[in-house]
Each structure stands twice: as structure tokens, then as C-alpha cells.
Amino acid sequence: MADIDPADASTTSDGSSQENVKTAHVVFTPSGKRGDFPVGTPILQAARQLGVDLDSVCGGRGICGRCQVVPGIGDFSKFKVKSKPENVSEFGKVEDRYKQKRGMKDDRRLGCSSFIHGDLVIDIPADSQVHKQVVRKRAEVRNIEIDPIVRLHYVEVEEPDMHHPSGDLERLEKALKEQWDLTVDRADLPVLQGLQKALRKGEWKVTAAVRNGHKLVHVWPGFHEKAFGCAVDVGSTTMSVHLTDLQTGEVVNSVGAMNPQIRFGEDLMSRVSYVMMNPGGDAEMTNAVRETLGYLLVQAATEAMVDPNDILELVLVGNPIMHHLILGVDPTELGWAPFALATNQSLRVSATELDLKGKVNPGARAYFLPCVAGHVGADCAAVVLAEGPQYRDEVTLVVDVGTNAEIVLGNKERLLACSSPTGPALEGAQISSGQRAAPGAIERVRIDPETLEPRFKVIGSDLWSNDEGFADSTKRIGVSGICGSGIIEVLAEMFLAGLITEDGIIDGSMAQKSDRVVPEGRTFSYILHRGEPEIRVTQADVRAIQLAKAALYAGAQLLVDKLGKPVERVVLAGAFGSHIDAKYAMVLGLIPDCPLDMVASVGNAAGTGARIALLNRQARNEIKELVTRIEKVETAVEPRFQEHFVGAMAFPHKTAPFPNLEKAVQLPEKKAASDPGSGEGGGRRRRRRG
Template identity: 60%
Template structure:
């Protein structure tokens, strides 16, 4: 349901991100109390005494038109005595405050870090086991160098280069200025034995005195909703650790276009968004290095993938041109940078590689997906769907590849859904509905039991049932359709109100009750159905346009990827008509393919060249200007589709017979008129 908002203009407005929950409170109210009153997820063990430090928050300073708030440092009380004591005893991370001792002094925006949340969000992007040929762009070489003498005036670098040629076969090497600045000291410290890191067998980029064996790299998938990072050993390919977080840019806009709008409406907005994403990436890297006890100075290589807007903002490029036709990229080529050029807190001489983008709305993450799944090497016509706030699609086989994007919005990930939330403990993720009683049973993240199994309520006692995430809403709608609760046109059947307590009137429409709870009922509203219909219709229409351009009426294989796509049940995705009809045995969720592609590029330098060559041959289809898109979109609003028979799906699922939709809204209006007539 909508956020709880106290409309008293005399009170101050506080907005908590990334949830977006907001409310007004009197001056002097502690942020912890405000958060608890609003139901914001902030942890506290010591009961607000400033001892445990678990309730840390990050005040955000700036102008936020999205929330109607101008947040300043004066919006909060000065550092309290207990905060100072905690900082002296255990240390507060820079910029953080203890919410139990911070009070409101004005309108403010507050970020609740993942580490301060009771129900810490589960980031579903994780490294998958893949066989990758290890041939990294950065390699270590240990050498002994001939000492200088009066009879041979050759410089130290030249003698180091000669040693590398003689001992490793590396010729015509160059080096960075920073290497020259410390070369002589390191050679003498190592008693003329050093280890050097060489980038692509052409340039010395780091060195250590004596023997050094630690070289690591990171593969990073920068999504609009989440960031996933994998820390890998460059020598073995082993994933030392993986981590993820919500993209901190969310506070400036849920979807990509809203972030472009933020840049356009706020002078210097691109710098704010660039700083936010770089700070988040450095936080992930710092945490990974701390958890794995790896020195960040040993992180020598990085590969980044992401959609074009994330790509530009991470590079510090204004993304305004991507906000409208012709969606021009500043550059779509692959590029190599120093780590310092994007403020990465790794070895400053480390190298960063950005995979190439394909087009204005089809980014390097799609390039990474192609690199990972290699549809260009397959005979079967394959559709790959990366489902996120902006879905990216690839269709093809070994004859040709096509790519497109569809603006699905954030509904699939729980946003725009009344009881929706991102994947976290307590979120409904699986749903089954009895076709006779219409009652649902469900599973929530953090519990292995179904809701109708003994012990379920005890098992969820620590976190409860808090909402429904993307996979849950997909299954809920599909099950509602199969159970006759939802019509082909996506209308909740109001005729069932008198037959089942799980269908209730909600204004002029109806709602389905997943969980009846006096404090936090979980329901599916008609507006939720529409939000999913709009998203899935855009997705299907994009796929249909690619099929037309390729010249096929059906696809032979479908792969779902992305933060959301990799965790939905493929059968239910097809029941809703999110994807074209296909043999279900050929439909699969493949995990975070973009992250896998980034790891391949990190660990195999030849893969980078292959990717750059490959994307030059990909044909881009711009859905926004295709004349058939609107009709395909309208037809795809129906479940699973207005005209497509879905014969493959019908072989394994008993689909409802096509019928006229129940006009539940009209029935509700008739009841209203009867009540008015009776009162007259």
C-alpha cells in the first residue's frame, strides 16, 4: 500500500532510501524512532543507547526533486556525545551517524546501508561455475636483474627490460612513469630481484621487490538496480569472493530515464550520480578485500559491464544524449583505463577494461551475455532475455545476431507493486493457488516451508511475511489466471466475491488476498496486474520484432538471465506471456550471464578482442521506431497472448478456455447504485 505520510506541514519530512518510505515528524524526533514508526528496516540491538552501532545511517545532502526535499547538513542535529564515544571506541565509517542519537532539524534524505538493515537484502547475482581458459591481460613475472657497473652505463629500466626478454621472452616493453619513479629503490630493496606485473605483454604496470605471487582482478556487473562484483585470482581463475549491493543511484531514480532526467534537471547531476556509483563500487571492493584478507594493492585488473547509461555515468560522461533519439553513445568501443581514472581503490596502476556497448540502449552487459552464452556458435535460433528495469534481448544463431531493448520498468523487481519489495527475507517468492477454494499457499525467502505446512509461522517468527518480490508476483498472477481468478484480459473476477473470502472489493475494482494479516495484509490489486501486463507486453513485443526481422515465427530456445530473470520459474513466465511460446524443455534460467561474461573477459584477454569483433556484426533493432511495436504491445497485454495459441505451453499446462472477461468493475458499480437507491 502507499507510503505512510503525516501531512502536518509544521513537521519535517524525512525520506529513507532505498525503500523510498517517507513521513513527517516534529523537530527533535530521533531518526531511529521515525524509522520504526514508518516500518523502515533499521537494526538496533542496544535499544537506542548508542552502544551496538548497528543502526548506522548515511545522511544524504542535496536537492531531490523526486521527493520534494532539499537535504542539508543542518537538517540533522550535531554529533552527539554517545556518537563520539562510539567513534572513539569502535569507529564510525566516514559520513555515517547513529540513528538512535540523530534528531530531525529539517527536511532530510537518509540512506539506510545494507549492513544496517535487519532484513539484509539478498543479491541474487552470484558467480556461476564456468570453464574459462586462463589467459589474463595482467601477468606476474619474477626476474633477476644485472647490477649496474662503471663500464655499462645502461639505465635500470633498460636492464630490467633486458632481463624480462632473456628470462621471459618479453620484448619491446614500455612502462608507466610511476614505475620509473620507484624502480631504482625497489630494485635495490629486492637485491636486484623483483616481480613485475606486465599488461598484455607490452607494458610494465607494477613491481615489487623480491618474489610476489598475489595478483587479483574484479569482474563487475553494474546494473541499474544492483551491482555484483566477483574478486578473482588472476593466476588460477578462482573466485575468491563475491559481493553485491543495491545501486546507490536508486535514490535519484528507480529507472534509467529518471536518472537521466535528474542529470538534465540538476546542474552537476551527472557528477553526483558518478560519485554515487563509484563510491558503491569502492565499498564493495573494500568489503571483499577485508573478507578475503586480500590487499587492495594486489588488485591489478578490473572488467566492468553495464547498460549504456551506467557505462557513461561510471566513466563520468554526461548521459543526456542517451535520454532521447537517436540515443547517441559518447563511445561504444571497448576501452582500457588506469584505475585512478575512475577513482577505483585498487592498485593505482591497475588496468580497467570496459567491454564495448552495442547501441544506445543495448550495453556492455549484453555484450557480456553474448560472450558468456555464445549464441553465435549455436545452430538453434536462441532468444536471450536479460530482464531488468530495461530488458535487453538477443536473438540469433550462427548465421546472424539481432539485439534490442524494451522499457519494461521496475515492476518485475517488486517496484510499482502495492505490496511489492525486492528479494529479502520475508518476501513471498513462490505461490500456488487451489483452483476450488481459491486459497493460496506460498513460500517466503528465508524459510523452506510452505505457508500451509506445520511450523511455518514459528519458522518465520524472526522476520515475518513482509511483502512479495518479483518472482512471487509472477507466480501469483499466473496461478490466479489458471485458477480462474484473473481473466485473459487481466481483470480480477469480481463475480467470485460471494464465493471466496480471498477475493475482495477494493473501490471500483477487486483484489486477491494472498495473506490475511491484521497488521500487514499481502494482496494483489488490479493496479498490480496492470503494471505487470505493461511490463510483460513490452518484453514480448520486443522479442516479436526481433523474430520478424530474423524471419522466424517461433524460437527454438529461450534463456532468461539478469538479477530477476535468473530466479523466476520459466513455466510461469510463459503462462503470463512474458516470452514467446517454446518447448519448455528448451527454456531455462541461466543465472547472471553478464557477470559470467565479465569474468571471462577478466581472465582471458583474447575474449575481449572476440567481443569487440563480435558486436560489430550484431544488428540493432530500435523498438521505439518500429511501426509494428504498438500493435504487438497491445496484443501481448492478454494472458498469455491475445492471438498466439501457445501450443507448446498447452501441452504441459491446462490453460483456461478463452472467454469474455468478467466485468467485475461494472458489477461493483451496480452494487454501489443499488446501495444509493436503497438509501434514497
């Protein structure tokens, strides 16, 4: 087979080579991803195996219809594939039922209910791709001292001798001691079960994987040079897996997916409520997240052409509720004060205990970083490990922006932490035209302060909406909604243009200046995009963002009060935080005032911290000790939290000065909005409470 991109690597449906099974070569367009699959494999399964953008939400039961595909017919010389009608299964009962009830174009098939019978070229229509999430949790480049907890050791073992009887394991341990000065005194049962065959196949030369210098993890015959681990970030919205070479530190592949628990609730507390109201709900969510983790591990290994048996270690981070659920611990106690964790210590469990048998080496261990406390989890500990505020002189505010914001403030002298319930609005949920980051979502916005006309960028195109060629570049993906970074920018631009007052009221009087300001009941909306669909920013949208940003600011200010020192540096972490423009975040009052050049976006810092713990065993001891010194502040019982929250509802804040922001941005003069109830541009004014 010709050399191809790892993402296009040929594979069977289970990620292994099966020479004795009749296979078919399948090419998906427009992505160009391809692979070899056993005849009889469902098209949806093949697409998922290759990471093809094909949607499905019903679990392959032929109900949702989102996995529609178009099998190509003809001789595709470009792909060297003859795609014939008989190479796909005949129209089945499930598809027939769906077509009769819901309707489906004649050339289309349901990917979940049609099967590969021969070589195929399969097109994924745009409407089957539109819901594909862009999981922005890449592995950040970072210099890490490589000292993994699992290492490979090649040894030559004495053959058995009738005159000096001893077991194979004992002679292997002796060889490790003599040749590597390792005192190995433990071994799992699977190691013992395969040991004798490995020794004899390797002619008494084997490679042993040893954990922490004393535990035998696995034995390969002969010389084996590959050892991998996975850093796993289990976020409440997205999950990511970074497959990493344990010997070089190189990230060989990163994959991500939406957390399937979203169907049980957008935010963390709604998932806890689901458990409370539905007996066995915790087990449902545990099974869902473990299944997705297993899928991601297989996807990462398959795309990188890595043998799952070479994956020897996992490091997992997540907020306390995700931490508990993936471990199979009921998170109910985290639903009310005093928010007691089952444990806040670091944990090491067998990967098979997480239902990952066959996805990684039988001897693989899963290490969980410690939680800080309450609703400040192992992901926050990982962020601290990655960003190192404990080593700095300047007071640093680290904010992991997500459905539940986790905030750390301090320097080398003292660290404090809290969580703040921002909710999913900052990620596009609870917004009228909101959506998660996906092709077609508006992510950048600018509004002309004179004409009030907007221009914007969408994910999937590098052009602004007023650029020539924008319509052509977005013809396939369309303009479908607003994602988190887009809603931040449009509100900040509306505020700077005078469309929104400091109290968050869309000013109806601006309708005299622009026909984009339109009445909507007793309030007004701003039309950002005319077309199909029409995208508006409503008064309810503004209020949802106000509530989220006020919670974030109030949590940070509470820590400032406790520390007694102002913020000198801000770090925005998380998949969402990495795409926020610092200027607009400060215009809205999402973060406290500080020099804009001291605000940095660091991407998926939790994933980076997980990689550090994966590749450096001393880092595990470091964060374990540091977590005990972080002072936890519980916002739910702090009386000043509500005071800060009320003040932070205004843009950027009702009373707090923003001198650094004012140096960089011309803030609008304070004004009162027209009475939304008047339905006119210049009606009476009324006092609004923030």
C-alpha cells in the same frame, strides 16, 4: 588468531593491519561476523566493513534511525569477549535529538553515532535488518580458458655497474627480454617511483606484473605469486563485484550492493530526466556509483584477505546509461532519439580515473566491454560472450531481464538485438505490496484452483506457508511483501485458477467462491496474506505487470519478425531472470512459446561475460568484432512494436498460439469478467480492451 570464515576475518576499518593502533574486537549478532577495529570507529562503519546486515539511508547523519543496534553487556564466553558499558561511547547529541523527536528504546543506540571504545558484542535487531537487500548476482561456475591480459614474471636483474652505466628500468626490461622473451617498452610513473626500492629490497630479484606482454604495471621485491582482477556488473538496480584469481580463474569472493542511483530514479529514463532537470545531476550520480564501487572493491578484498595492491585489472559491464555515468559522461543524449552513445567501442582507462585510488593497484586498468548501440549496452555484449548464441544452430532468444530488458535473438548465421522498457515492476517496484528481494519477501506462490486458497514461500525460509513450523521459521523476518519472482507466480496462478481473465481483469464474480476476492473501489483485489501487513494483489498491480511483460514480449517478437524464424530456445539471464520459473513466465506471456525444457535460467550472465573478458584477453577481441555484426533493432521507431504490444497485454497472448505451453499446462477457458463497477459477484458484463 584462530582460523575463521573469510566473511568473519579480523580487519581494521580500512581493511589493513595496524599493529600500532589500539584496537577492539567486535562481534555482531545474529550473524556472528567479527573483526578488529581501531578504537573510535563508528559501529555502522564496522558493520559495513564486515558486510553485516545493518541498514542506513541517511549517510550516517542520525536522521533515518534505521541503523539502530543493541550493545550487549556481559561476559560472552562463546565469543571470548567481555562487553562492558564503557566500551561504547556515551549517548551523544545526535542520538538524543533523534530519541526526542522520533523515539527509541532505551537499550538501543544509533550505529552511525555511537563509537567503539573497547571489545563489544553488538546485536542487530530484526527491524534494522528488514531492508537488507538480497543481491542475487553470484558468480556462475564456468570453464574459462585462462589467458589474462596481466601476468606475473619473476626475474633476476643485473646490478648496476660503473663500467656499464644503465638505468634500473632498462636493466629490468633487459631481464624480461632475456628470461621471458618480453619486449617491455612502457611503464607508468608509479612503477618508476617504486622501482629502485623494490630492486634493492629484493636483492635484484623481483616479480614484475606485465600487461599484454609489453607494459610494466607493478614491481614487487622478491617472489610474488598473487594477482587478482575484478569483474564488475554495474546494473541499474544492483551492482556486483567478483574478485577473481587471475592465475587460476577462481572467484575468491563475490559481493554486491544496491545501486545508490536508485534514489535519483527507479528506472533509467527517470535518471536521465534527473540530469536534464538538475544541473550537475550527472556528476552526483557518477560520484554515487563510483563510491559504491570503491566500497565493494574494499569489501571484496577485505573479506578474502587480499591486498588491494594485488588487484591489477577490472572489467566493467553495464547498460549504456550506467556505462556513461560511471565514466563521467553525461547520458542526456540517450534520453531521446536517435539515442546516440558517446562511444560504443571498448574502452580501457586507468582505475585512478574512476576515483579508485587506494582501492586497487596504482597501475590497475579498467576495461569496459563495447556497447551494442542505443540502449543495448556492454552488459548485453557480456551476456552474448557468456552464452554464445553465435555458435549455435538453434535460434536462441537471450533475455537479460531487468529494469530495461536487453534482448538478443539468433544463431551462428545471424544475430539481432533490441532493448525494451519493461520498467521496475518485474522487480517488485510499482506494485502495491512489492519490494526488492529481501528476507520476508514472498517469492513462490501456489493457489488451489478449487478453494482459491494460497500458499507461499518467503525468502529466508524453506517452508511453505501451510507447513507446520512456518510461523516460527519466519518469526524474525516476517512476511513483508512480494518480490519480482513472487508477483510473476501469483499472477500466473491467479490466471490458471480463473481469478484473472485473459485480459487481465480480476474477476469479481469469484468473490462468491472465496472471501479473498474483495472489492476495492471499482475493481477487485486478491488477498494473498492476511496479517500485518496485509498483502493484496490489486488490479493496478496486474496492469503494471501486463505493461512490463507486453513490452518484453513485443521486443522479442519484433526480432522474430526480422529474423523470419521461430524461437527454438530461450535463455533467461540477470539476477531476476535466474529466479523466474519458466512455466509461469510463459503462462503470463513474458516470453514466446517454445518447449519448456528448452528454457534455461543462467543467472548473472553479464557478470560471467565480464569474468571471461577478465580471464581471457582473446575474448575481448572476439566480442569487439562480434558487436559490429549484431543488427540493432530500435523498438521506438518500429511500427509493429505497438501492434505486438497490444496483443501481448493479454495472458498469455491475445492471438499468438502457445502449443508447447498447452502441452504442459491446462490453460483456463476464456471468459469475460464481471463488471468491476457493479461491486457484486454476478453483475452485467462489459467488453474490456487489452
